Amino acid sequence: MNAIELSGLAFGYGERLLFDGFNLEVASGEFLGVIGPNGAGKSTLLRLVSGLLRPASGSVRILGQDLGALGRREVARTLGVVLQENPFAFDYSVSDVVMMGRNPYLGRFQSPGRHDREAVNSALEFVDALFLRDKRINSISAGERQRVVLARALAQEPAILMLDEATSHLDIAHQQLIARILLNLNRQGKTVVFLSHDLNLAALYCSRILLLDRGKAVACDVPERVITIELIRSVYGVEPIVTRHPESGRPQIMLPTASGG
Amino acid sequence: MQKRLLPGWVGIILLLVASAALSVAVGPGGFARTNLGAVMDLRLLRLALGIIAGGVLAVVGASLQGLLQNPLADPFTMGVASGAALGASLTLVLGRTAGAFAPVGGFAGALVTMLVVYALARVRGRVTVTGLVLAGVIMSFLFSSLVMLVMILGRRTLGEAVYMMMGHLGVVFTGKTVWLFGAAAVLAVAGCAWFFSMSRSLDIMSSGEEAAETLGVDTQRVTKTVFVISSVLVGVVVSFTGAISFVGLVVPHLVRMLFGPAHRRVLPGSFVAGAGILLLSDVLARNIVPGGLPLSIVTALVGVPFFIYLLRSRL
Amino acid sequence: MSLSRSLLPIAVLVAAGCGHRPAAASGLRVVSLVPSVTEIIYAVGAGGVLVGNTNQCDYPEAAKGVYKVGDFMTPDLERIVALRPGLVFLTLPMHQQLLAKLKEMKLPVYVSRPADIPAAFKEIDTVARLLGRKAAGDSLVASMRKRFDSIPAFADTPRVYVEISGTPLMTAGGGTFINELLARAGGRNVFGSSLQEYPVVDPEAVLKADPEVMLLLHPDMSVRDVASRVGWGGIGAVKHGRIYDKLDEDLLFRPGPRVVDGVVLLAKLLHPGQ
Numbered sequence: 037m038n039a040i041e042l043s044g045l046a047f048g049y050g051e052r053l054l055f056d057g058f059n060l061e062v063a064s065g066e067f068l069g070v071i072g073p074n075g076a077g078k079s080t081l082l083r084l085v086s087g088l089l090r091p092a093s094g095s096v097r098i099l100g101q102d103l104g105a106l107g108r109r110e111v112a113r114t115l116g117v118v119l120q121e122n123p124f125a126f127d128y129s130v131s132d133v134v135m136m137g138r139n140p141y142l143g144r145f146q147s148p149g150r151h152d153r154e155a156v157n158s159a160l161e162f163v164d165a166l167f168l169r170d171k172r173i174n175s176i177s178a179g180e181r182q183r184v185v186l187a188r189a190l191a192q193e194p195a196i197l198m199l200d201e202a203t204s205h206l207d208i209a210h211q212q213l214i215a216r217i218l219l220n221l222n223r224q225g226k227t228v229v230f231l232s233h234d235l236n237l238a239a240l241y242c243s244r245i246l247l248l249d250r251g252k253a254v255a256c257d258v259p260e261r262v263i264t265i266e267l268i269r270s271v272y273g274v275e276p277i278v279t280r281h282p283e284s285g286r287p288q289i290m291l292p293t294a295s296g297g
Numbered sequence: 298m299q300k301r302l303l304p305g306w307v308g309i310i311l312l313l314v315a316s317a318a319l320s321v322a323v324g325p326g327g328f329a330r331t332n333l334g335a336v337m338d339l340r341l342l343r344l345a346l347g348i349i350a351g352g353v354l355a356v357v358g359a360s361l362q363g364l365l366q367n368p369l370a371d372p373f374t375m376g377v378a379s380g381a382a383l384g385a386s387l388t389l390v391l392g393r394t395a396g397a398f399a400p401v402g403g404f405a406g407a408l409v410t411m412l413v414v415y416a417l418a419r420v421r422g423r424v425t426v427t428g429l430v431l432a433g434v435i436m437s438f439l440f441s442s443l444v445m446l447v448m449i450l451g452r453r454t455l456g457e458a459v460y461m462m463m464g465h466l467g468v469v470f471t472g473k474t475v476w477l478f479g480a481a482a483v484l485a486v487a488g489c490a491w492f493f494s495m496s497r498s499l500d501i502m503s504s505g506e507e508a509a510e511t512l513g514v515d516t517q518r519v520t521k522t523v524f525v526i527s528s529v530l531v532g533v534v535v536s537f538t539g540a541i542s543f544v545g546l547v548v549p550h551l552v553r554m555l556f557g558p559a560h561r562r563v564l565p566g567s568f569v570a571g572a573g574i575l576l577l578s579d580v581l582a583r584n585i586v587p588g589g590l591p592l593s594i595v596t597a598l599v600g601v602p603f604f605i606y607l608l609r610s611r612l
Numbered sequence: 613m614s615l616s617r618s619l620l621p622i623a624v625l626v627a628a629g630c631g632h633r634p635a636a637a638s639g640l641r642v643v644s645l646v647p648s649v650t651e652i653i654y655a656v657g658a659g660g661v662l663v664g665n666t667n668q669c670d671y672p673e674a675a676k677g678v679y680k681v682g683d684f685m686t687p688d689l690e691r692i693v694a695l696r697p698g699l700v701f702l703t704l705p706m707h708q709q710l711l712a713k714l715k716e717m718k719l720p721v722y723v724s725r726p727a728d729i730p731a732a733f734k735e736i737d738t739v740a741r742l743l744g745r746k747a748a749g750d751s752l753v754a755s756m757r758k759r760f761d762s763i764p765a766f767a768d769t770p771r772v773y774v775e776i777s778g779t780p781l782m783t784a785g786g787g788t789f790i791n792e793l794l795a796r797a798g799g800r801n802v803f804g805s806s807l808q809e810y811p812v813v814d815p816e817a818v819l820k821a822d823p824e825v826m827l828l829l830h831p832d833m834s835v836r837d838v839a840s841r842v843g844w845g846g847i848g849a850v851k852h853g854r855i856y857d858k859l860d861e862d863l864l865f866r867p868g869p870r871v872v873d874g875v876v877l878l879a880k881l882l883h884p885g886q
Contacts, residue, residue, distance in 0.1 A: 088510055112513030119511070125366040125503045126558035136501045140513035144494060192512070324816050338843035339815055389779065449685075460780045460812065467780050469815050471833075472840035583814055587806070589780075 037100045039064045039196050039227040040085055045094035047084055054080060054251040058094070062229065064195075067222045069238030069259075070231045072248030073272055078231045079120070081248070082200050085229075086117045099195065112140035116189030118199040122181070127172045130184050134159055137191030159190040163217055179210035186217065196227040203234060215241050236288045239263050240281060247271060263287040302562075305555035309570040313348075316576035320344050323584055346478070347466050347579050348572040349485050350534045351544055355571025356489045357527045358545025359552070359563050363499035364523045365426050366506075371545035372531040375429070375524070376436030378542075380410025381535035383440045383447065386461050390451025401477075403536020404529070410436055411528035426506055429524070463591030464541030466579045481533045488530045489568055495519065496560035503558070543596040544571050547604055554608075574599060642743070643697040645687050645707060648868030649724050649739060650675050655869040656740045656748040664695045671862060671870075689713055699742065728792045729875075732867040733757065752869060759872045763879060766798030770882055773802050773823035773849065778833050781813050790864045793871070797878035799825065815843070824848040825882055828857035829864070856881050 040062040047055045054077050062068050070078050083089040085096060087103055096103040098114055106114075116137075124133070137159065138152040148156075160166045163183040168176055173184065182202060189197060199218070203211040211234075219241055222228050232238050238245055239259040247255040247262050249271045255262045268276045268289065276289040321340045354372060361370040372378040384406015414436050418428030441462065448458035470478060492499075498519045501509045506516050535541075552566040578595040643664040644650045650669040653662055659674055668684040669675045679695070682688040685706060692700060692714075700714055700721045714721050722742065726732040733753050740749020772794055776782040784790045785806035794801050802821035803813060826849040828838060835855045844850050863874035 083507075086511055088507055108510070108515055109513040112511060115511070117508075117511035119505070119507055121505070122508060123366070123505060125368065126363075126553065128500070128504070128558055132500070132559060133504070136497075136504065136512055139497060139501060142497065188512075324814070335819055335843040335846045336816055339819065342842060457777050457779065457782065465780050465812075467812075467814050469778065469781060469844075470842045471837045472842070473837075475842055587811070587814075587817070589812060589814055 037064065038062060038097070039066065039099060040229070041095075041097040041100075042085070043095055043097075045084065045096065046092045047080065047089065048092065053092070055084070055091075056251065058251065058253065060246065060253065060256070062227060064099075064227055065222070065225055067218070067228045067241060067243045068230065069242035069245040070229060070248060071233070071235055071238055071245060072254075075250065076248040077251045078248055079200055082117070082198055082229075082231060086115055086198060087111055109140045112192055112194075114195050116192045116194035116197045118185055118189050118197070118202055120201040120204070122185045124173045127174045130160070130165070130168045130171050130173055130176070131156060133173050133184055134187045134191050137188040140192055155191050155193065156187075159187040160184075162190060162220070163187045164213070179206045179213075182206060182210070182214065183217075186214070190221075194226070196229070197221060198229040198231075200231045201233065202230070203232065203237060211237065235263060235268075239286050239288060240284065259287055263289060302556060305566070308555070309552075309566060309573060312577070313569050313573035316573045316580065317344055317348075319580045320347065320576045323580060342470055342475070342478075343466050343468075343579070344576065345482065346468060346537060347576045349482050350466070350538050350541060351548075351572040351575025352568035353485045353489065353530050353534050353571075354541060354545040354575075355548035355552075355567035356492055356564055357530055358571075359549035359560070359567045360492045360495075360499060360523050361527060361545075362549055363503040363560055363563075364520060365430055366503050367426075367430060368550065369546070370430070371542075372527065372535075373437055373540070373542055373545070375433035375527065375531075376410050376414055376440060377407050377433075377528045377531045378535050378540045379437045379440035379444065380413075381407040381532040382444050382461050382540045384409070384532070385536045385539075386444050386447045386451075386458075389457075389461075390447055401536070404532045406440075407528045407532020407535070410440065411524060415524065426520070429520070460591055461539045463593040464539040464596075465582075465589065465592055466538060466575075467583065467589055468537055478537065481537070484533060485530055488526045489564070491526055492523070493561070493564045495522070496564060499523075499560045500558070538592070540593070541575070541596060542593045543600050544575055547600040548574060551603060574603070640699065640743070641695060641697045643681060643692050643695055643700045644669065645681070645684065645692075645700065645702040645710075646724050647671070647684060647862070648866035649701040649735075651866065651868035651870065652736050652739045653743065655752055656736070656743065656745040658740075658743040658745045658748075661743060663697065664692060693717065693719070701739070726789075726867040727787070728789075729760075729796060729867075729871060732789075732871050735867065736869060756869065756872050760796075760875070763796070763872075763875060766879075766883055768883075769798050769800045770824040771802050771821060771848075772799040772825045772827065772882065773818055773821065774827045774829060775838075776810055777830050778838075781815055781818065782810055783813050785809050785811050789867050793864060793874050793878055797875045797882055799878065799882045819843065819847060822846075822848050824852070824854060826850075826855040827859065827881070828855060829859065829861055 038061050042058060042060040045055050045058040046053055070081065072078055080089065084091055098106065098111065103111065134156045135148055135152065138148055138155060141152065142148060157166065160169060163186050165180060165183045165187060168180055168184065173181065203214050206214065215237060218228050218230065230238060230242060242259060244257060245259050245262040246253060247267060254271055255267055263278060265276060265278055268274065275292060277292055279288050279290060281288050321344055324340060358371040361375060362368055381403040385403035388402030414429065414432040417432035418425065420428060444462060445458055448461065498514050501512055501514050502516060502519060509516050548571040549563060549567050552563050552570050556562040556566050575596065578592060578599045581599065582592055582595040583589040640661045641663045642661045644653060644662060645666055647666065647669045650665050651671055653659060654672050654674060662678050664681045665675060665678045666682060666684040666687060667680050681691040687710060689710060698720060700719055701724055702711060702721060703724050711721060711723065724735060726735045733756065736753050737749050740746055774784045774790060776784060783803045784801065785808045786804050787809050791801050791804050802823050803811065826838065828835065835857050838855055839850050849855055859877065863870050863877055
């Protein structure tokens with residue numbers, strides 16, 4: 037059974053359709069990278085899959101079930117989402133924030149129990165943020181904050197994890213840390229969908245890469261067949277230099293120097 | 298963190314008890330020999346009104362701040378308080394028997410405001426938080442002006458208009474309206490209890506609407522519920538007391554400084570602290586100047602020093 | 613207050629609006645922004661010179677037909693000026709800004725603001741002279757004085773509470789005309805010592821004052837509503853059913869020719885059977 041199945045998906049903001057007859061299959065246990073230029077539809081796709089947006093037509097299936105038929109809480113138990121922006125209007129403690137991830141399991145009048153607290157602790161431990169437990173969310177660094185938000189998604193105990201630009205504003209140390217965490221999650225059997233502007237990061241860790249351009253799937257294949265000079269040129273309009281990573285052999289791109297003539 | 302909770306609770310409960318005691322003990326009526334029982338009746342009713350008004354306004358303010366992820370939200374931001382005042386003032390100027398039913402008018406005014414703001418904020422069937430804030434602020438300005446217009450057209454004195462816009466607890470209850478108030482009080486407590494049961498959802502919503510959706514919160518339902526209950530509660534309170542500002546805005550912040558932002562503590566804390574602060578303001582308002590000052594003046598003067606004190610003690 | 617007389621003939625001008633009456637033979641065109649002055653004007657037989665008054669100028673009947681320059685509270689400057697008046701009657705503090713503007717335009721104005729009953733009598737005299745109706749004024753004042761002096765001094769002066777508004781409770785204070793009327797009618801305004809004209813009062817203060825008579829001067833509540841107010845049952849006025857509403861408020865607020873009627877009205881309420 038596929039983790040995510042999109043068939044005949046149509047969606048647009050306003051008059052024009054961005055996605056028209058879009059199809060995608062994400063197998064369980066995949067580590068899928070989603071790349072593409074600005075406006076390609078990456079974030080929109082994430083929102084369509086998670087139910088934040090409703091398609092005009094077509095179907096979204098999560099673990100074989102139609103998204104529309106699933107209740108909000110059930111979706112939240114299956115699918116964890118980490119959005120790009122996570123503003124906190126009020127200064128909750130880190131443990132309070134991660135405990136919010138247990139919401140799909142708690143009844144209205146139910147207080148968190150031992151299992152919930154354990155889930156929170158192990159989520160924090162997994163992202164190496166247990167020491168931040170009692171700190172305030174607005175007083176920690178950006179990288180630490182990203183890990184906390186990730187921990188919140190993990191506390192949902194989801195089978196699938198979707199992240200939107202999880203490493204964009206982070207230093208290379210944190211980027212590597214996040215990537216390693218995601219890899220570990222994937223090895224545990226979780227399906228990971230990783231939206232990124234960072235082609236190299238995606239190429240280094242993902243099992244498959246989906247290259248999006250204006251709502252169309254230009255390619256969806258192993259990194260070697262997606263990170264090619266021709267495809268990058270045709271989608272981004274930039275002529276890259278493609279090399280191989282010395283350790284893993286994965287394709288990596290380098291930008292040519294901008295020759296002003 | 299736990300250690301700081303207890304002194305906080307003790308503090309606000311003491312404040313409430315002290316204010317209540319003062320409210321009952323001190324007043325222009327003194328202890329007139331012939332009418333002692335009657336004066337106590339008046340004061341107890343005033344006490345009840347003050348507790349309900351202060352508690353409700355603070356709880357609604359706290360809930361709106363959570364829902365709208367905006368520390369500056371309060372019943373006035375949503376336009377509901379002004380709408381209620383408009384409804385109440387309309388019934389007042391429209392006629393004799395209508396005047397005794399200003400509460401119903403305020404209720405209706407709040408409801409109408411709610412529907413208008415809701416309709417304005419709807420985009421493609423969804424009600425966004427930004428839309429609510431924008432529509433609410435616009436309506437608030439509009440209705441405030443309309444209240445003044447209605448009062449002028451209705452040949453009301455400026456004094457009455459001021460008290461409608463700035464609030465007072467010196468309401469005289471007739472045999473009929475006392476029952477109305479009783480029903481309103483029950484409604485108020487029920488509404489606040491409902492908000493309390495939504496604590497977790499409010500916590501999550503304060504961290505972003507989209508994130509809340511992904512965490513399994515029905516944001517549409519929460520938004521609508523909070524909005525409707527807020528309108529009802531504020532409408533009812535304002536129709537009795539006029540528009541008392543500042544309480545809904547500042548009290549939740551004070552309580553958050555004491556207890557942290559979790560709504561399961563902020564909501565009950567806001568009720569207690571809001572009641573206490575409002576009663577204290579009322580004691581000052583009615584005893585400093587004969588006839589009493591409009592409440593909003595005093596709530597501002599009382600609230601700000603509290604705020605500054607707490608702010609500095611934490612820094 | 614400025615006082616000037618203008619009896620210069622003024623060319624007849626067509627003024628906009630309905631109900632306009634052509635200027636009287638003397639040529640004097642008068643605008644009255646004060647309902648009590650309007651009453652005086654008609655009472656001394658000078659109704660013919662009135663070319664404009666306010667929406668609230670409703671007594672006598674003839675006053676209703678005169679061109680309206682607006683509300684008593686907010687008269688329209690343009691309309692007033694368009695009538696080319698030779699004299700404008702207004703009062704303070706309502707018409708403060710208007711007064712300044714009219715002075716700027718060098719229009720003759722008279723500020724009418726009698727504070728008590730003797731001043732009201734004098735006002736009738738002054739207005740009558742301004743309009744060249746001294747004789748009529750004198751006889752009116754004389755008959756009013758006669759009636760006034762025939763009101764006996766009363767042995768008892770019951771405590772009176774005047775309610776101007778119910779939400780919030782508002783009463784008439786020391787500087788008001790109705791306070792004067794009450795005093796002459798043999799009553800004691802329980803809030804007569806207040807410095808404010810129309811102060812807001814705490815319900816407890818009313819309880820403490822324990823008035824014997826209540827006058828409801830607003831349409832918001834009926835006598836029954838007031839009597840059923842929580843905690844008010846012990847007040848003398850409530851216990852003995854001496855709450856009066858539906859009074860002709862114009863008699864009580866206008867310092868004009870009907871002041872004596874106002875006093876008589878109050879006296880009858882306060883001292884029934886005398």
